[in-house]
Each structure stands twice: as structure tokens, then as C-alpha cells.
Amino acid sequence: MRIAIVGAGVIGTIFAYIFGKKHDVTLVEVVKEKVDLYRKEGYTIIMPDGKEVHVDDVSITNDPKEVGVVDLVQISVKGYATEAATKGALPMIGDDTMVLSVQNGLVHDIIASVVGKEKVIAGITAHSGMPVKPNVIRYVGGYGPLLIIGKYDKKPNDRFNWIVEELKKTGEEIVVVDDIEPVIWKKLVANVACNPVAAITGMTSVEALACEDTKALIKMLAEEVVEVAKAKGIYFPEMENIAEFVYEAFAGTKDNKVSMLQDVENKRRTEIDTLNGAIVKEGEKLGVDVKANKVITHLVRSLEFMYDKR
Numbered sequence: 001m002r003i004a005i006v007g008a009g010v011i012g013t014i015f016a017y018i019f020g021k022k023h024d025v026t027l028v029e030v031v032k033e034k035v036d037l038y039r040k041e042g043y044t045i046i047m048p049d050g051k052e053v054h055v056d057d058v059s060i061t062n063d064p065k066e067v068g069v070v071d072l073v074q075i076s077v078k079g080y081a082t083e084a085a086t087k088g089a090l091p092m093i094g095d096d097t098m099v100l101s102v103q104n105g106l107v108h109d110i111i112a113s114v115v116g117k118e119k120v121i122a123g124i125t126a127h128s129g130m131p132v133k134p135n136v137i138r139y140v141g142g143y144g145p146l147l148i149i150g151k152y153d154k155k156p157n158d159r160f161n162w163i164v165e166e167l168k169k170t171g172e173e174i175v176v177v178d179d180i181e182p183v184i185w186k187k188l189v190a191n192v193a194c195n196p197v198a199a200i201t202g203m204t205s206v207e208a209l210a211c212e213d214t215k216a217l218i219k220m221l222a223e224e225v226v227e228v229a230k231a232k233g234i235y236f237p238e239m240e241n242i243a244e245f246v247y248e249a250f251a252g253t254k255d256n257k258v259s260m261l262q263d264v265e266n267k268r269r270t271e272i273d274t275l276n277g278a279i280v281k282e283g284e285k286l287g288v289d290v291k292a293n294k295v296i297t298h299l300v301r302s303l304e305f306m307y308d309k310r
Helices: 010-019 032-041 079-088 108-115 158-168 181-201 212-231 237-251 259-265 276-286 291-309
Strands: 002-006 024-028 043-046 052-055 070-075 093-102 120-124 128-133 136-141 147-151 174-176
Touching (some): 002 079, 093 158, 108 120, 128 259, 158 174, 181 212, 181 276, 212 276, 212 291, 259 291, 276 291
Parallel strands (some): 002 024, 002 070, 147 174
Antiparallel strands (some): 120 147, 128 136
């Protein structure tokens, strides 16, 4: 199977390594310096057990036209870059191509608006990593399967089923669900509740969960997400004790810095708009009180304003 992964960040590179064991994978990256580095030196993945795996012969480009039409396009960019990345990927998307999102936040409608809902596969991963150097990534691993996926229009077809079987040839656990929305929101609530708190305080999960004030804020943010999900008719069992669920999910990151904290420390734009900002929009549309998420969104945007200004 031919796969193009848009975004050679931490997740994109990890998935390129995993899928590249059995398939023809090309990374598509807009940053020319990263393309040049990967071509010249390759990249290294430090596995969860500490073993280092180096990949020399990397197929990477900043021009999707060079790749041509593929079977599967994976979008693994920051939420705010989703629309541009999807439009940029159009030269690789043919009649039979499907588009897999492995991202944080509410991004799937953005992709669907470009390629059509029938082409979209929503993918959720609890696996993560951290950059060590520009071409060295520590793969933290994660709990559960590598991917939980579902066809976004809830209408699986032969093409979707074929792609699933091909992905499973990597030996990784790929779980398919009929309705992906509850899975999306289950991960969303953890990201919304934990990531901006870490970004604002500079805390790792170990530090944040040792502090009653940060735990209280995480709980408030999570409870608002649950109310929005209920208003949309979305349910998952963890809603019944959402605070304990998000605490446990956050604890899984251990001493690693979550991506939004990394973004703030490196003075990069964050994914606040497709996380807490998206909850604010949905909540206001549905008449749900989302004051805590509104405040946290303003705070993170204020941080972005200050380092953009500088």
C-alpha cells in the first residue's frame, strides 16, 4: 500500500517508521530544512525500551505533486494547519484514496469539507513521543492499541476494509469501531482538560496531579466537555467519573511534557483553537456553560500573543 504522511513531526515520523515496515511510505513536510535533514541524515526513533532504531533511506518531500496519487493520506499536523495541509494534499488524493486523521482536536469536519466525508477516516492514538533533536524522537509508547479508527460517515466499504487489513500487516493493534465520535470525544476531553493547564503552569503530569488547585481546574474543564458532549448526544462510559479518567490519562504521560507545553516553551502557535476553543464554540452553539474553557482559551491565546509580538 502507498501511504503519504503529511507532517514529519513526532507522530508523523513515528507512524512513518511503523507503517514503513510493510508499506511504501512518503513523508510530506513543508519545512524545507527538515526535508533536507531527513534526506541527508535520516532519523532515529528511541523506542520505549530504550533501543535506538535509525532509518537511513527516508522518502520525504515538500512537494505533494512529486508523490502522486496514493492509497492512503495521513494528516498529522497541528489542528490549526489542518485545512491548509488537506488542500495541499489534493494532488495525492484520487478517486480511491482515503484520508486518515491522526491528530488532536475537532478537525474531522475541516478535512471532510475539502475531500468529502465519505473519504475521511478518523484515527485516535494514545501513543506519544517527544523530540530529542530535530531528527531524533523518543517514542514514549502508550496504553492500548496503536490506532482506533472509524469511517467518519459511519459507512465502511470495501476500500476502507482493505486499508484496515493492510495496516494490520504491520503487526500493530488497529481497532475498528462503527461509531468513532465517542472515541474522538473521549480523547478530546483528556487533551482539553490537561494540555492547556500544563502549557500555562509549565507542569508535567506528575507535578500537576500533586497539586489540588491544578487538579480542580482539570476537573472543571473536563466536566464542561462532558456537558457539551451530552448536548450533542455523545456518550462514553468514562463520562460517569470523568475526573478520575482524565487524571489517569494525564498520569500516563509521566514526566514528559505534553505537546502544548512544548509549543509554549518553543514560542510556537498551539492547538488551543481546535481543543478548548472548539469546545467553547460548540458549547455556546448548544447553550452549554463553558466558562472555564473560555478563560483557559483566552489565557493560552494571550501567551501566544506575547511571544508572537516579540
